[in-house]
Amino acid sequence: MTPTSTPQRASAPATGASRLLGPAAGTDVAAHAAAFGALPALARTKRGHAGPLVAEIERSGLAGRGGGWFPTGRKMSAVVASSRQARKDPAVVVNAMEGEPAASKDAVLVHRNPHLVIDGAVLAAQSIGATTVHLAAHRGSRALHDLQKAVAARGGSDPVELVVVDGPDRYVASEESALAHLVGEGIALPVTVPPRVFESGVRRRPTLLSNAETYAHIALVARHGAEWFRSVGDPAVPGTTLISVGGAVGQPGVLEVPTGTTVRQILGLAGGTTGSVSAVVTGGYGGAWASAGALVDLPWTPEGLKPAGAVPGAGVLVVLPDDACGLVETARVVRWMAGQSAGQCGPCRFGLAAVSSDFDLLASGRMKGAELRLLQGRLGVIPGRGACRHPDGAVRFAATALEVFADEAHRHLSGRCSAGRRTAILPVPSTSTPLPVSRPGEEWR
Amino acid sequence: MSIMWLATRATGEISLVLLTAVTVMGIAVTKGWASSRWPESVVTLLHRNISLLAMVFLGVHIGTTVIDGYVPIGWLDVVIPFAQPYRTLWVGLGTVTFDLLLAVIITSLLRRRIPQSLWKGIHWASYLLWATAVVHGLGSGTDRLLTRVIAAAMVVAVGAAVVARFATPHRSDDPVVSVPSRSEVPR
Amino acid sequence: MSGHVVTIDRIKCDGFGTCAQLLPERITLDEWGYPIIDAAPVTGSELSHAKRAVNACPRLALGLAKAAHPAPAGR
Numbered sequence: 001m002t003p004t005s006t007p008q009r010a011s012a013p014a015t016g017a018s019r020l021l022g023p024a025a026g027t028d029v030a031a032h033a034a035a036f037g038a039l040p041a042l043a044r045t046k047r048g049h050a051g052p053l054v055a056e057i058e059r060s061g062l063a064g065r066g067g068g069w070f071p072t073g074r075k076m077s078a079v080v081a082s083s084r085q086a087r088k089d090p091a092v093v094v095n096a097m098e099g100e101p102a103a104s105k106d107a108v109l110v111h112r113n114p115h116l117v118i119d120g121a122v123l124a125a126q127s128i129g130a131t132t133v134h135l136a137a138h139r140g141s142r143a144l145h146d147l148q149k150a151v152a153a154r155g156g157s158d159p160v161e162l163v164v165v166d167g168p169d170r171y172v173a174s175e176e177s178a179l180a181h182l183v184g185e186g187i188a189l190p191v192t193v194p195p196r197v198f199e200s201g202v203r204r205r206p207t208l209l210s211n212a213e214t215y216a217h218i219a220l221v222a223r224h225g226a227e228w229f230r231s232v233g234d235p236a237v238p239g240t241t242l243i244s245v246g247g248a249v250g251q252p253g254v255l256e257v258p259t260g261t262t263v264r265q266i267l268g269l270a271g272g273t274t275g276s277v278s279a280v281v282t283g284g285y286g287g288a289w290a291s292a293g294a295l296v297d298l299p300w301t302p303e304g305l306k307p308a309g310a311v312p313g314a315g316v317l318v319v320l321p322d323d324a325c326g327l328v329e330t331a332r333v334v335r336w337m338a339g340q341s342a343g344q345c346g347p348c349r350f351g352l353a354a355v356s357s358d359f360d361l362l363a364s365g366r367m368k369g370a371e372l373r374l375l376q377g378r379l380g381v382i383p384g385r386g387a388c389r390h391p392d393g394a395v396r397f398a399a400t401a402l403e404v405f406a407d408e409a410h411r412h413l414s415g416r417c418s419a420g421r422r423t424a425i426l427p428v429p430s431t432s433t434p435l436p437v438s439r440p441g442e443e444w445r
Numbered sequence: 446m447s448i449m450w451l452a453t454r455a456t457g458e459i460s461l462v463l464l465t466a467v468t469v470m471g472i473a474v475t476k477g478w479a480s481s482r483w484p485e486s487v488v489t490l491l492h493r494n495i496s497l498l499a500m501v502f503l504g505v506h507i508g509t510t511v512i513d514g515y516v517p518i519g520w521l522d523v524v525i526p527f528a529q530p531y532r533t534l535w536v537g538l539g540t541v542t543f544d545l546l547l548a549v550i551i552t553s554l555l556r557r558r559i560p561q562s563l564w565k566g567i568h569w570a571s572y573l574l575w576a577t578a579v580v581h582g583l584g585s586g587t588d589r590l591l592t593r594v595i596a597a598a599m600v601v602a603v604g605a606a607v608v609a610r611f612a613t614p615h616r617s618d619d620p621v622v623s624v625p626s627r628s629e630v631p632r
Numbered sequence: 633m634s635g636h637v638v639t640i641d642r643i644k645c646d647g648f649g650t651c652a653q654l655l656p657e658r659i660t661l662d663e664w665g666y667p668i669i670d671a672a673p674v675t676g677s678e679l680s681h682a683k684r685a686v687n688a689c690p691r692l693a694l695g696l697a698k699a700a701h702p703a704p705a706g707r
C-alpha cells in the first residue's frame with residue numbers, strides 16, 4: 001500500500017500487517033463494507049449473559065491497546081458479571097480521546113476506518129447486553145469530526161444507539177474513570193477507584209471502556225475469528241498494533257506492525273534514524289525513557305520491553321537525536337504534565353509541581369547535588385498516592401530520564417550541557433494551564 | 446427565687462458560651478488553624494466533644510425550665526417552637542436552636558451512613574443555630590446587663606472567626622509551588 | 633495481626649494531617665502535608681488508634697477495611 005501524503009502516514013509493512021490501516025474507507029459506509037465485509041449480525045444477549053463473541057475475543061488473546069494491555073475478553077466478561085450481579089444494563093465507551101501529545105494512532109485510525117471502530121463497539125455492546133455506545137473524542141479534534149460524520153453516515157441502522165461525546169482537551173480526560181464520569185455526568189475529572197469502571201462507570205453502570213483501536217480489532221475478530229487474529233504477532237499478546245513513531249526518524253508517522261516486532265524493525269519501517277541517537281521515549285509522557293542500545297533489539301510487547309525499563313503504552317516511540325538534551329526535553333514535558341494534573345490529590349498537585357520546578361533547575365544547570373537527591377526522594381514518594389495514575393506516569397517519565405541521562409545530569413550539576421540543539425523535539429502543547437485547577441469549572445466540561 | 450430558675454439561667458449562659466466555642470472551633474477545623482500545642486487532631490476532637498458537652502448543659506437548661514413550673518413551658522414546647530404564651534418569639538427561638546442542634550449532632554454521629562451532601566447541608570445550620578441561641582438569650586433572659594455583655598462577647602468571637610474564614614484562601618487552594626505557564630526550552 | 637488495613641480516598645483527602653497525629657506508627661506526612669500510609673495490616677494494639685484516626689479525619693477520607701490476606705492498600 002502506498003503511504004498517504006498526510007503528516008500522519010499509515011503504511012502497510014511487507015510483513016502483511018495491514019489489518020487496520022491497509023484499506024482507507026473513510027466515513028463512506030459502502031467503501032467500508034467493500035473493504036472489510038458486512039457487519040456480522042449478532043443477536044443481542046440478555047443482560048447479565050455473555051454472547052459468543054466474548055469467548056471468541058478471549059480465545060483471540062486481544063489485549064487493550066490504550067496502554068493497559070489488559071485482556072479484552074476478560075474485561076468484557078467482568079462487565080457482564082457485574083451487570084448480572086448489579087442487575088443493571090452495561091454501557092460501552094470508545095476512548096478516542098488520545099490525550100498523549102506524542103500519539104496520533106487513534107486519530108489516524110478513526111480518520112481512515114472509523115466504521116471499523118464503530119463496528120467493534122456495536123458488536124461488543126450486543127454481546128454484553130448494552131444498548132448504547134458512547135464514542136468520545138476531544139472537542140475540536142479531527143477525530144471528533146470523523147466520528148460524527150461516520151455515525152451520521154450509518155443513518156441509525158445499528159441495533160444499538162450511537163452517541164458521540166466531546167470532551168475537554170486535557171490529558172486526564174482520557175483516563176478511564178474521568179472519561180466514564182464525563183460521559184455520565186459531563187465532567188472529565190477522575191474519581192476514586194475502587195469501584196473500577198467495569199463495575200461502576202457511566203452513571204454507575206458496569207462499563208466496557210476501551211481504546212478505539214481495541215474495538216477495531218474486535219470488529220475484525222468478529223469477522224475472521226480468533227485463530228485468524230492469533231496468526232500474526234507475539235503469542236502472548238497476538239495481533240497487530242499501531243505505533244506513533246516520531247522524533248529523529250526519516251518518516252515519522254503511524255505504523256501498523258505485528259506485536260513482537262523489534263524496535264530496530266519498527267524504526268526501519270519509519271525510514272530509519274536520522275543521525276546518531278541514544279535515547280528513546282516509549283509509551284508516551286506517562287511512559288518511560290530508554291537507552292537506544294538497550295532497547296533496539298527488544299520485541300514490542302509489554303513483557304518484551306521490560307528489560308530496558310520501557311513500555312509500549314499508548315503506542316508511542318519517539319527518538320531523541322544525540323544533539324538534543326534529554327533533560328531539557330524532560331523538563332518541558334514534566335512541566336506540561338504537572339499543569340495537566342486534575343488538582344484533586346495533594347501528592348499529584350503539589351508533588352508534580354515541585355518535581356517540575358526541580359527539573360527546570362536541573363535542565364538549566366542551576367541545580368546542586370543536594371537538590372538532586374531531594375528530587376529523587378520526591379520521585380520515590382509520589383507514585384501510588386493519587387486517585388488515578390497520572391502522577392505515576394509523570395514520575396516514571398522523570399525518573400527514567402534521570403537514569404538514561406545520568407551522565408548528562410552530572411554535567412548539568414556543574415552547570416554544563418553537552419547538547420548543541422536549540423529546537424525542541426518532543427511535542428508539548430503550548431496551552432499550559434497554570435495550577436491550581438481543582439474545582440469543576442468550565443475547563444473540565 | 447427557685448433553684449430551678451437559677452440553674453436555667455446559668456446553664457443557658459454556659460450553653461451559649463460552649464456553642465460559641467464549638468462554632469469557632471468548627472471554623473478552625475476547616476481552615477486548618479493549628480499549632481504544635483493545638484494540633485489538628487486536638488482541634489477536631491475538641492470541636493466534637495465540646496458540642497456534646499454543650500448538649501449536656503443545654504439538656505439541663507431545658508429540663509430545669511420545664512420542671513420549674515413558674516413559666517408555662519411544657520415538654521412539647523421543647524421541640525415545637527412558638528406554641529406557648531410566655532415570650533413566645535424569644536423562647537421559641539430557643540426551641541429552634543435545640544431542634545437544629547439535634548439535627549446537626551445526629552447527622553454528625555451518623556456521618557458515615559448518610560450522604561455527604563446531607564451532612565454538609567445540615568452542618569451549615571450551625572451558624573443559624575448559634576445566631577438563634579444569641580437572640581433567644583437576649584430576648585428571654587432576665588439578667589439584662591450580664592446577658593448583653595456575654596452576648597456581645599460571643600458575637601465578637603464568632604464574627605471575627607467568620608471574617609477570617611472567608612477572608613483567607615481555602616487551605617487546599619494554596620499551591621505550594623506554582624507551575625510556570627510558558628513552555629519554552631529553558632537555558 | 634488484626635487483619636485490617638487503612639484505606640484512603642485520595643480525592644477526599646485535603647491534607648489536614650489529623651491521621652498522622654493519631655496513628656504515627658503507620659502514617660507519616662509528606663512535605664506537602666499529605667499522608668503516606670504503611671500498607672501492612674494494623675496490629676492488634678494499634679487497632680483502637682487506627683479507629684480513632686479514621687474517625688477523626690475531617691473529610692472522612694480514611695477507612696478501615698478487612699484484609700483477607702496482607703494486600704497493599706494504603707500509601
